[in-house]
Amino acid sequence: MSEPLVLSFRVDGGDLSQAGVASSQVKLTLKQLGFPPDVIRRVSVCMYEGEINMVIHAHGGTATVEIGADSITIILADTGPGIPDISRAMEAGYSTAGDSVRDLGFGAGMGLPNMKKYSDRMEIQSTVGVGTTVTMGIDL
């Protein structure tokens, strides 16, 4: 089996208006590689919501996308404050985002639920004070 194609990005924190650059790049690459539109959209939304989360909550981080033969894996890693209660964070409508985030149309508590909805697998590893890694898989 051939090695997966790996795309890596640094996601800058602090400026939410600039979030989504990596997601757009991934979308473009998948389009150029000829993936079906529904796969491209699911990967794009998962990554975009994750990227927004990293900017809002964790001052940025790294995004890695592994394009394999059977699935596409998105790994979003940050060294932010961590998530104290993951099951609470997964509840639709629960958000700790501030008004500045809501002013941009986010912070509705839909990010993690959306990521779970659009991925086939999602795993969150988080330690308070150390950081969070979210891994999502989309089957091909």
Add this chain to the structure above:
Amino acid sequence: MTLREVKEILNATVLSGEDSLDLEVRSACGSDFMSDVLAYVKDQALLLTGMVNPQVIRTADMMDMKCVVFVRGKMPDQAMLDLARASGIVVMTSEYRMYVACGLLYTHGLLGEEGL
């Protein structure tokens, strides 16, 4: 409905993508919450919104939308229009408020989703 008809019905000004007005849209959605757009949009190719920031264009791009209409006369900045142009998204602005803009398009036959 073509984007040209959308422009006429909403008495809108086209800010980007003037040459793509023959594109056809079959359904639309109106929202100021981008997370809701990401959560609930399926094949709606037109987004009406009163929210003005680059994430509106990025959200529309992620959902493969063809057109963003800013309501209440909201004006995007040049960076947003550049982003829209790079993504192939038509951008318009209309003086109508959200409720009226959605209502006008709906009564002219542009539904929210299939059959509704």
